[in-house]
Each structure stands twice: as C-alpha cells, then as structure tokens.
Amino acid sequence: MKEKEEKPKKLTRAQLSEAWKMLKFVRPYRWYFIGGLILLSISSLLVMVFPWLTGQMADIATGNSKYGLDFQSIAKILLVLLVVQGLVSYFRVIFFAQVSERGMADVRKNLYQKLITLPVFFFEENRVGDLMSRISSDVDQLQQLFSVTLAEFLRQIFILVVGIAYVIYAAPRLSVVMLVSFPFIVVGAVFFGRFVRKLSKKRQEELAETNIVVEESLQGIRTVKAFANEVFEFVRYGEKISKLVKISLDLAKYRALFSTFIIVVLFGGIFFILWYGFRMVDNGTMTIGELIAFITYMAFIGGSLGSLGTFYTQILSTLGGTERLREILETDGEMNLTLDQDIEAIDVQGSIQFKDVHFSYPSRSDLPVLKGINLSVNTGEKIALVGQSGSGKSTIVQLLMRLYRLNSGIITLDGKDIQEFDLTAFRSVISIVPQEVLLFGGSIKENISYGKPYASDEEIRIAAEQANAYEFISRFPDGFETLIGERGIKLSGGQKQRIAIARAILNDPKILILDEATSSLDSESEKLVQDALNTLMKGRTSIIIAHRLSTIVDVDQIYVLENGHIVEQGTHRDLADREDGAYSSLAKLQFQGNNV
Ligand SMILES: Nc1ncnc2c1ncn2[C@@H]1O[C@H](COP(=O)(O)OP(=O)(O)OP(=O)(O)O)[C@@H](O)[C@H]1O
Numbered sequence: 001m002k003e004k005e006e007k008p009k010k011l012t013r014a015q016l017s018e019a020w021k022m023l024k025f026v027r028p029y030r031w032y033f034i035g036g037l038i039l040l041s042i043s044s045l046l047v048m049v050f051p052w053l054t055g056q057m058a059d060i061a062t063g064n065s066k067y068g069l070d071f072q073s074i075a076k077i078l079l080v081l082l083v084v085q086g087l088v089s090y091f092r093v094i095f096f097a098q099v100s101e102r103g104m105a106d107v108r109k110n111l112y113q114k115l116i117t118l119p120v121f122f123f124e125e126n127r128v129g130d131l132m133s134r135i136s137s138d139v140d141q142l143q144q145l146f147s148v149t150l151a152e153f154l155r156q157i158f159i160l161v162v163g164i165a166y167v168i169y170a171a172p173r174l175s176v177v178m179l180v181s182f183p184f185i186v187v188g189a190v191f192f193g194r195f196v197r198k199l200s201k202k203r204q205e206e207l208a209e210t211n212i213v214v215e216e217s218l219q220g221i222r223t224v225k226a227f228a229n230e231v232f233e234f235v236r237y238g239e240k241i242s243k244l245v246k247i248s249l250d251l252a253k254y255r256a257l258f259s260t261f262i263i264v265v266l267f268g269g270i271f272f273i274l275w276y277g278f279r280m281v282d283n284g285t286m287t288i289g290e291l292i293a294f295i296t297y298m299a300f301i302g303g304s305l306g307s308l309g310t311f312y313t314q315i316l317s318t319l320g321g322t323e324r325l326r327e328i329l330e331t332d333g334e335m336n337l338t339l340d341q342d343i344e345a346i347d348v349q350g351s352i353q354f355k356d357v358h359f360s361y362p363s364r365s366d367l368p369v370l371k372g373i374n375l376s377v378n379t380g381e382k383i384a385l386v387g388q389s390g391s392g393k394s395t396i397v398q399l400l401m402r403l404y405r406l407n408s409g410i411i412t413l414d415g416k417d418i419q420e421f422d423l424t425a426f427r428s429v430i431s432i433v434p435q436e437v438l439l440f441g442g443s444i445k446e447n448i449s450y451g452k453p454y455a456s457d458e459e460i461r462i463a464a465e466q467a468n469a470y471e472f473i474s475r476f477p478d479g480f481e482t483l484i485g486e487r488g489i490k491l492s493g494g495q496k497q498r499i500a501i502a503r504a505i506l507n508d509p510k511i512l513i514l515d516e517a518t519s520s521l522d523s524e525s526e527k528l529v530q531d532a533l534n535t536l537m538k539g540r541t542s543i544i545i546a547h548r549l550s551t552i553v554d555v556d557q558i559y560v561l562e563n564g565h566i567v568e569q570g571t572h573r574d575l576a577d578r579e580d581g582a583y584s585s586l587a588k589l590q591f592q593g594n595n596v
C-alpha cells in the first residue's frame with residue numbers, strides 16, 4: 001500500500017526537475033516572461049475590481065452607497081479600467097508570444113541539430129514517425145505551455161487568492177460557508193490529475209502508434225499494393241484506432257466524473273449561499289450590493305477552481321512530453337555542428353587497413369556480422385568485395401564510413417586509427433555510390449552538388465557528363481533545374497545511380513566506395529557508366545562491391561566474403577583458376593556462356 005502511495009509522488013518530482021531543465025530554453029527570454037507575468041497580474045487585478053463595482057452600482061441604485069459614489073463616477077472608472085485592461089492584455093499576449101515562439105524555435109533547432117548528428121543506429125532503434133511527432137507535437141505542447149497554459153494557470157491562482165482574500169475581508173460569515181466546499185474540490189483535483197496524467201500519456205503513445213501504421217503503409221504504398229495488402233493494413237489501422245478510442249473514452253470518463261463532482265459541489269454551494277445571503281440582507285446584516293459583489297466573486301473563484309484542474313493536467317501532460325524531448329537532447333551526437341564552414345581539411349594518401357575487425361549491429365548485438373576481417377588497400381589501389389548476399393560487404397564499408405563503432409579490432413587510414421580523425425573532415429575524403437540511392441526533393445543540380453554546394457554550373461555539367469547522366473538530364477525540359485522527389489519527377493533506378501555517380505565525381509574524393517554502383521543499369525548503360533567509373537577510380541583508393549564479377553576482373557585484389565569471414569583473396573587470375581574455390585565457382589556460374 002505504501003509503495004503505491006510513494007510512486008506517483010516520485011514521478012512528479014522527477015518530472016518537475018525535468019521541466020526545470022527545459023527552462024534553459026526560455027531563460028534568454030526571461031525578461032519578456034517576467035514582463036508578461038507582471039502584466040498578467042495587473043490585468044487579473046483589474047478584473048477583480050468589476051464585481052466590486054457591480055455591487056457598488058446595486059447599492060447606488062438602492063440608495064445604500066457607503067462611499068458616496070454615483071453612476072457618473074462609476075462610468076468613468078469603468079472607462080479607465082477598460083482602456084488599461086485592453087492595453088495590458090495586448091502586451092501580455094505579445095510578451096508571452098516572444099517567449100514561447102523564440103524559446104520553442106530554439107528547442108526545435110536544438111532537437112534537429114541533435115537528430116541530424118545522432119549516429120545511424122539511433123535511427124534503427126527509433127522510428128522516424130515517432131521522432132517527427134516529438135519535434136512537432138511535443139514541442140507544440142511546450143509552446144502552448146509557455147504562451148497560454150502557464151499564464152492561465154497563474155492567473156487562475158491569482159484570482160483565487162485575491163478573490164478569497166477579499167470575500168473573507170468583506171463578508172467573513174458568508175465566506176466560511178463557501179470555504180467548506182473547498183477541500184473537496186482540491187482533493188478531487190489531485191486525484192483527477194493522477195489518473196489523467198497516466199491515461200493521457202498512454203493515449204499519446206497510442207496515437208503515435210496509429211500514425212506509425214499510416215506512415216509505414218503510405219511510405220511503402222507500392223509494396224502494400226504489390227502484395228494486395230490494403231485490407232491487412234486497414235485492419236491493422238482499425239485495431240490501433242479502436243485501442244486509441246478505448247483509452248480516450250477512459251480518459252473522458254474520468255474527466256466527466258470530475259465535471260460532475262465539481263458541478264454538484266458548486267451548484268449546491270451556490271444555492272445554499274444565495275439562500276443564506278438573502279436572509280442576511282433581509283435582517284439587515286448585509287446590503288444587496290455586498291451580496292451581489294460576493295456572489296460575483298464566488299462565481300469567479302468557482303470558475304478558476306474549475307479550470308485549474310484542466311490547466312494542471314495540461315501542464316503535467318506537457319511535462320510528460322518533455323521527457324521524450326530530453327531523451328533526444330541528452331543522447332550524445334557523433335559530432336558538434338559548427339556553422340563556420342572552415343573544418344580543417346585533412347590531407348591523406350588513402351591507404352586503408354582493417355585489422356581483425358569484429359562487429360555486430362547494435363540492434364542485434366547477439367548476431368556477429370563480421371568475424372575477424374583483415375584487409376588492406378594501398379594508396380590508389382582498387383579492391384573488390386564479393387560474396388553472397390548478407391555476407392557483410394556493405395557492413396564493411398559502413399564501418400569504414402564510421403557509421404558504427406567496432407566491437408574490436410582497428411581500421412586505419414594512412415596507418416592512423418580512423419577514430420582519431422575529425423569525423424566531418426574524415427567523411428569528406430570519402431565518396432560513396434550506395435546500393436540504394438536516396439535523392440532529396442529539389443533540383444537535379446542540387447542533388448549532384450550535394451557534397452559540394454558551391455560547385456559551378458560548369459563543374460556540375462562535366463560531372464554529369466562523366467557519369468553518363470548528361471544525356472537524360474538534358475532531355476528533361478528543365479534540364480539541371482528539373483525537380484525530383486515528392487514534388488517533382490521520378491527517376492528510374494539507373495538514372496538515380498548515375499546522379500549518385502555524378503555526385504561522387506564532383507566530390508573528387510581520395511577514397512571511393514562503389515556499393516553495387518551499376519546494379520540498376522542495363523548492360524549498355526553499364527558499359528558507359530563503367531567507363532566513367534574507371535576514369536573516376538584512377539589515382540583513387542577504391543573499394544568496389546559487385547555481384548557481377550565482369551566489372552571487377554582488373555582490380556588489384558579481390559576479397560571473397562562468406563558469412564563474415566574472408567575466405568579467399570587474390571587477383572581475378574589467382575582466384576579464377578583455383579579448383580573448388582569460392583570465387584572460381586562463382587565465376588564459372590557467371591561467365592558461362594558470357595565469353596568474358
Ligand atoms: N542495420 C542493420 N541492423 C542489423 N543487422 C543488419 C543491418 N544491416 C545489415 N544487417 C545484417 O548484417 C548482415 C550483413 O549485411 P550486409 O548488408 O553487410 O550484407 P551484404 O554483403 O552487403 O549483402 P548484399 O549483397 O545483399 O548487399 C546481414 O545478415 C544483415 O541481416
């Protein structure tokens with residue numbers, strides 16, 4: 001029993017300290033926030049004058065005014081109050097907007113900077129849709145907190161305190177009656193908060209789940225259709241939605257219970273106070289104006305109590321959201337982003353060595369993928385990696401790109417551990433034409449110059465020509481300005497690959513990695529692109545992954561991979577003649593009837 005009591009308390013404290021950490025994002029704008037709070041207090045105070053004025057008017061009308069006021073002076077006071085109130089409210093909103101808009105822009109930028117510098121395996125463990133919702137809706141909630149929720153919460157507390165203080169001063173006896181119902185509401189609000197906090201977190205998670213289904217199926221819409229899986233996906237989505245509805249309705253149930261509770265207590269209290277108050281007026285212990293003022297204050301106090309619960313839970317659910325934001329912000333990135341572009345370029349020769357490299361992917365740490373890889377490429381040499389699908393070829397180049405950390409062993413560049421180089425500078429000496437080319441939404445030109453944003457048009461054109469891409473590009477009406485991606489045209493696999501090759505050519509790297517770079521080309525284009533690649537590879541250290549052995553016959557060294565081991569190495573000539581060799585049997589299969 002005790003444990004149960006303790007738990008939520010701990011959680012709240014932890015969440016509070018988390019929220020405290022997020023405050024660093026609004027700290028630069030704290031003067032706006034403080035200014036906003038001051039204006040908020042002024043406007044709340046002004047609002048609290050209205051009930052009093054109402055009471056005064058009733059007393060003037062019934063000839064009971066204690067302060068000698070008349071309707072004309074009341075009208076003047078009202079006019080002044082309105083003007084001041086208007087001005088104060090205007091600047092209050094502006095001030096809070098400064099804090100929330102600028103502060104949250106900082107949060108978003110920080111999040112994005114973190115996300116983009118996080119290591120690849122982070123994205124294998126977290127789905128993009130979920131990360132997107134953090135950067136959009138969780139931050140939105142936080143923004144709401146600083147622009148509205150927090151201010152409203154404080155305003156309600158202010159109204160509550162001032163209202164109660166006034167009525168106790170003005171009508172002590174009647175106030176006692178009112179304050180009896182108070183503890184009920186507070187206790188109720190606390191219980192409500194606990195329930196709703198849990199439920200609304202769960203609801204948020206469920207909502208993210210449903211979005212993931214939509215995102216995955218729409219992203220892979222071709223696959224869905226190819227397998228005629230529309231019904232399956234629809235049912236999957238439907239199930240998630242039903243779960244969401246169930247949780248949302250549970251949430252609604254507790255809200256409903258709370259409203260009912262508030263209404264009963266509140267209206268019961270109001271009726272009783274009316275009855276009691278009119279009796280006091282009847283026997284002359286109170287003026288009618290005082291009763292009217294009291295009742296209006298009471299309405300204010302009741303209203304603020306009612307909304308406090310809502311704001312309270314909103315604040316708590318926002319704090320829940322910051323937990324997910326902090327998770328990202330506190331993960332270590334691979335590098336620090338610096339906006340000044342002068343990263344020290346490193347001057348390397350380009351000899352590479354893998355020494356006894358062992359590796360398993362962080363997401364599947366129980367499954368060794370590379371089991372003691374040794375290989376070396378001298379400056380300007382070409383090596384090829386061949387082997388069955390899944391044998392670890394792409395993994396080797398990903399490790400060379402420093403996308404993952406080794407379990408053991410070492411990879412060197414010019415004899416120096418690659419970990420010792422500045423990551424950005426290190427990656428900039430390598431170009432990769434990957435197995436699956438991803439182009440960004442934008443023009444062809446922007447995509448080619450992705451690794452060298454300041455390249456001239458001429459350089460871009462030459463790169464495209466060398467990659468044998470110029471011909472198809474110039475056939476588009478807009479040429480290099482043709483938009484590709486979601487809002488533009490769609491390129492074929494071979495066209496994408498040639499753009500990627502042009503990108504690599506333009507980069508002029510020391511080290512070139514080709515992961516099945518010609519796999520999506522027909523044999524004629526392949527020949528042309530192969531020629532381009534041969535030119536490109538000259539004088540550069542190159543690692544070529546190829547299924548078609550015809551493209552690698554003249555490399556300096558071929559490594560045959562099997563299941564994470566290198567089982568054979570040598571030149572095409574060495575390996576092709578071996579009896580029962582892994583390479584020779586592959587070669588036999590491929591070259592049969594090809595006469596290469
Ligand atoms: N991101 C990843 N997370 C977990 N396991 C992975 C990941 N990428 C690859 N693997 C696993 O590592 C092994 C080697 O994969 P790799 O991509 O290196 O093979 P490959 O030789 O390039 O194959 P292919 O010729 O089909 O491209 C495979 O068993 C694969 O399932």
Ligand SMILES: [Mg+2]
Pocket residue numbers: 393394395435515
């Ligand atoms: Mg591969």
